[in-house]
Amino acid sequence: MAIFPGIDPAKCNGCGLCVTVCERGGLILVTGPVVAAVETANCDWCAYCETVCETGAIRCAYEIVFEVP
Numbered sequence: 001m002a003i004f005p006g007i008d009p010a011k012c013n014g015c016g017l018c019v020t021v022c023e024r025g026g027l028i029l030v031t032g033p034v035v036a037a038v039e040t041a042n043c044d045w046c047a048y049c050e051t052v053c054e055t056g057a058i059r060c061a062y063e064i065v066f067e068v069p
């Protein structure tokens with residue numbers, strides 16, 4: 001099963017920013033203020049959607065870890 005960004009409908013205000021920034025067609029605005037992640041095969045986990053979401057409704061299911069040499 002593919003892992004894709006999780007969206008908390010209780011926090012989503014339907015602004016559509018995440019849909020706008022996704023270059024992979026991985027998100028679609030659905031009924032009301034809720035956004036759903038779809039077409040998960042196209043998601044490259046760039047996390048742009050998580051970054052632009054002002055309400056914290058999107059959480060990518062991974063962490064980026066920077067290693068200090």
Ligand code: SF4
Nearest residue numbers: 012013015016018053
């Ligand atoms: S950016 Fe956040 S608040 Fe806006 S539509 Fe996407 S999930 Fe909802």
Ligand code: SF4
Nearest residue numbers: 022026043046047049
């Ligand atoms: S992580 Fe990137 S490719 Fe995946 S749904 Fe979000 S913006 Fe689109």
